[in-house]
Amino acid sequence: MDIDLPSECKDVTVGHPIDGLENFRELTTPDAGIKPGVLFRSDQLDGLSDAAIAELNGLAIETIVDLRTPEELKTYPNAQIPSVDFNVNLPIGSDPADIAKIMPIEIASQIRPMWFEGKFDEIDQLLADHDVDLRQIRIDRYRDFATKFDPQVSRFLHLLTDANNFPMLFHCAGGKDRTGYMAAVTMLTLGYSEEDAVRDYLTTNAFTYDELEQLVGKGPHSLRPAFGAHPEQIKASLQAVKDAHGSLDTYRRDILGISDEEVESIRQNLLLQN
Template identity: 30%
Template structure:
């Protein structure tokens, strides 16, 4: 992994830069880019620090940052984007592949559903030049939580892999008001019958199901074919919370491009960081409906994000097919030409 500066927006217009791995002092120059094709970036500062902050004036565009060293240069940007109303909208750019190339910024996004985006959030999304939305939700989910419209130019594909856990499938059938209560009642009933199992094991099974189930393979095959279309970028893939179905789909895209396993897992785990406040609020709501610690532990397992979940999918694929690219070709009908087209479109 190349030791490149990462950046996070810690509060509005304040950007924190840091090196993941401690390194020898080296002067860098930081420039602000208005877009990825900006040929006259604005100089911001020179520094030798591994951690530093930059305050920018209010921006009308998503910023990218050009980092120049004595012998190289590269672009970096914040990964989790400040889309008002959404908590898990992310750019999958910047990851290094096995071949030493880098995933382009601003082409591949993943997120929670767009139902919660505010007017300001939609206005922000409209600056990202999104052309394609891949929605993994079921008909019940999309009817109950319809996405906000980003624009007339955006094409949406609804692709349901039919692979969520049975308890969640039942929850999705409920009205918005009854979802939590029905889920809790389902868990209590299982507990009383002695049929309650550790939901983490259920989730692990689900991540193996993503790999092998016919309906899942059909859905994710369609997703990859859309992503490989030259007219697709920029692409957003999402489910409800942007964790499981989106986590698997994002892993497939990045893995087919050749991104290393450690970075596939790192990308997946950002969901845990992004949903800390959302999960806290969710658990507070559950506690108003039950005080049973067994039930509460089970409820938390539904919203938890663990590395072993996505690792289960990756290891299942590697064990059976050798590489994620091989899996995409052999099981998801992606041709060699499509794979090369994806790499041409999304790598640099």
């Protein structure tokens, strides 16, 4: 099965405490270093039941950061959580899982009926005939996260410097791609390693394994790069930062405008003090 799982997977506790949310969780770290109940990552919060809203309200979430586009917000509006006083929209492009946005529309429109008819070999051939390399398209998209949305990433990290913004929840559509990049930058800012950031990123596959098992196991090979979290994708975004700026610290300080003092504030807000 072509599904990448995080290292030390047996130590990852998988649960779905909020009804209707498949990828709601706190950051996954190799230690107990991040304060519990302070920073959550998730898929989109539309169509939630009253019970789910009550559960989120019970977490006393103060701030929600939505990484989706205004179009996505309008089509799938988030449920209103009574405890939330601060909603921030930091759009990082369109949903990377929307194939209509990542390949010519005339090709994307042919894939849907083929999928439902089980014509997976024909999908593979269609993409090959039109030189659509979804693996490379996805990698390029992740590089875009690191090079085209600096104001959004900067604003997010600045939000983390203010203790009044917590507990905080940040999300995109599926809680994997855009959320995954923002989570990786956050973990690196906290002092965790790239390996730790990739581990958290791949935890999405543990939380959504049942769905992925169906999509990856039965779906066309050519579309597999769009399903689940792939380490090469998040690694491509982090490498793009280093290629463009020399180091992640330079990116953080000179491009995102996060000073060493502000990093210390973020760490004070999020890390348990030993």
